[in-house]
Amino acid sequence: MSETALRAPSRPPGTREPAPSPRRPGAVLALMSACVVLAVALVAAVNLALPKLAASGLEPGHAQLVWIVDAYVLVFACLLIPAGALGDRRGRKGALLAGLAVFAAGCVLAALAPDVGVLIAGRALSGAGAALIMPATLSLAVGSAPPGRRAHAVAVWTAATGAAGIVGNLGGGLVLQYLPWQGLFWASAPLALLLLALTARLAPRMAPSPTAGPADPPGTALLVLASLALLTGIIEGPQHGWGSALVLGSFAAAAVLGALFLAHGLRSARPLFDPRVFRARALRGGTLGIAATFFGLFALFYVNAQYLQYEKGYSPALAGLAIGPVAVGMIAVSRYSPALVRRLGRTPLVAAGLTCVVAGLALLSLLTSGTPYVWYAGILLLLSLGMGLAMPALSTTVLGALPDARAGLGSGLNGAAREFGSALGVAVMGTVLAGTGRDGFTDGMATGFRVTAAVVAVLGAVTVWWLREPRGASAGRKRA
Template sequence: MKPPTPSAPPDSPRPAPSPLKRSTLFTLCACVLVAQGMVAAINLLVPQLSSSGLHPSSSELLWTVDAYVIVFAGLLIPAGALGDRYGRKGALLTGLGLFAAGATVSALAVSPAMLIAGRGVSGAGAALIMPATMSILMRVAPQEDRPRAVASWTLAAGLGGLVGNLGGGLVGQYLSWRALFWVVMPLAALLAVAVARTTPRTDKTVGDRAPSLDPLGTLLLTGGLLALLFGIIESPMHGWTSTRILAAFALGAALVALFVAHALRSRAPLFDPRVFATPRLRAATLGTAASFFGLFSLFYVNSQYLQYEKGYGAARAGLAIIPLTIGMVFVPKLAARWSGPPRVIAGGGLLLIGLGLLGASTANGSTPYAVYACWLLVISAGTGLCMPTLTLSVVGSLPPHQAGLGSGLSTSAREVGAALGVAVTGTTLASHTSGGFAGGMAAALRIVALVVIAAAALVALGYGTTRKK
């Protein structure tokens, strides 16, 4: 009897993938846009929530906004590893299910605690969605299509914040806050159907190359990130030197240090911290965090500036940030044709973001909107220039079978940078009350701009130290 022919292992070389289908790319980018949009959408509903029948306290309002971000960012890295090990399409569909379930709980909330819990469940869903989408793209797109795919993914992530601002503004002005969550449920269901029909399954990574879930490492890293994010987000309310905030930072630092020590000794860690020995990865992670540090600082002051200083309504304020989309849409296409060195593209983009923030810091109530919009265009061009390169550098620094983990690292850097941007800006605004909102906005954006410009120099130097293979 002829013995059966052994099947090829899942990680054996495969035939070259066919060109990436537009329907697949569009569906995955739509998932990214919706998940990222819910970070910003709730901000414009805070005034309506504060006067709603739930009667939330100021602390409960803060947690309504932050529960999504904290759970989202804290679970990204283990969620990416989970998808790489057990199936990326399954992780994406599970994430959409959790996202919708959390929105349902939020829409039906009869207490602040129930609303906060729903936001946290949606954040867990988003943590599965983001790395799974990037990992699928990196697995199904041919090598020549990957820059375009990554540029589209980063565009969707960037536009998510803008769409969230616009959607939150429209809901805040014309509808009940519950409408935001009711809309999410059928939208998530439509996305799940689209994923099922358009997105291929990718091979699971098995054997020695499979990412380890590493329960102890996952617990230590997730706990450390949650503690650090808690300290960052709560610092404007309690003060950076308060006992609560210092304790959160100390706990976070201790847990992250324990994770590093555990991962260096473990035979199968969640991920090897020695990957950060690569200058390119360090530079790209710093650049990603710095870009979102600047963007979310701008998002934080933008709606307040347009409403308090310019007298815009919530819907008009949401529409007024549309110039930020222009550079994000068109500049990546131009950058893809430009074969400049990554250090110039990444560093130059961050420099433009910093210069745009410096320009926006000069705005006050008498500044024409057209002038303010020009500074938004500069920031938008910088974002569109650097983000695809930074994202591809982080994901490309890890093996293809760990693309979900790489996406988790990249998105974690985004969310930590965003949380820091909001915290630093909020603290600066609170300490400049004597100069009015315009004075506080000017001080905050100048500080943030200088940080982004300094990061641009460090990123350019980091890329410059990478040796050519």
């Protein structure tokens, strides 16, 4: 399929048309948006806590700091599609309530953690809750809206996911300004329980879908284990040596488990997802482009708080505020992306956006402790401009590459690509920093951004190649 505008489905994919809700759909939409903000904001907020965690009595090493961030993102990414299928089969409201409860339990476990292992386990548990939250909120937001307002509901929900990173940085910075790192999790748990109570009261119940997708436990297990093995190899390489049995064994296990996951998807009657969907060039390009942009963005998020607090002497609250320019370009430019796609074409727009992202990452490699903040903010604006140009076009490409009957899979792939890219960006940046130590932080950061820029450049080139338009498409658009 070619360029497709983002449209709200007439109802959530695979569901019956819900009966009109006696409650105000605006309140339900606001509540669902708040749930999404909480789930996504914690990803960004935890990065701000890394300096305090590094200095805490837990004494985590470089690899453990990366796992504290990535445990949440990895579980979130791997369980996103099966959690959506579970909500379709068992009911979205029940899935959302369960997700908020699991999220809160993970936050409490993390806050009470006596050692790093328990903290990582708590983060993983919260990630499982987030995976249940995300797809259920979109289904409930769209399903509770009147037919003429469903596109608006999708737009508001999408905006909430974009704003969540800034909320996490600002809110997390304020919490960490006055409380120890545990305060971040103690603040998140009651918020999740409050949203749970409001959801139980306000959210409509929607009948489970008789045609819901499969949960596919074997496929899910293979995906989780393959992803865990890959990240283990990347994260543990600096500490154990790239030629060690642990690291080489992890990479070998990732390759074998990944191959088994693909084979299972090809042979299973109802797999987690069928790898044959990637025969569509647009779907391959869209998912790879999303993963590449979030790879770069979360490499920045991982190092931002440490750079501003270690090298610039900023407080946690000021460090959270200083990342604000990242949102400006995304918010200001993304609203014009559909019109720019119609005028210029999808491929040139994505190419321009990814070029800005690569340029921003390359410029970040030039930072020193003496770099004025105004220059730092300008680089963040350039990077966010690229995100604002590329991301809407990439997301609509993924959604438009599949028929409406498989829109749920498109949404799941969109979210999974975002979270997998985020996890890998954190892992790679953390791995590079682990080889330099605290005294060589700026040198390690520079190397990390150069590596990140190179990876995004290569993945971006492949993305643009896969998204290139057939001959004559540009001329036909200009005539129109």
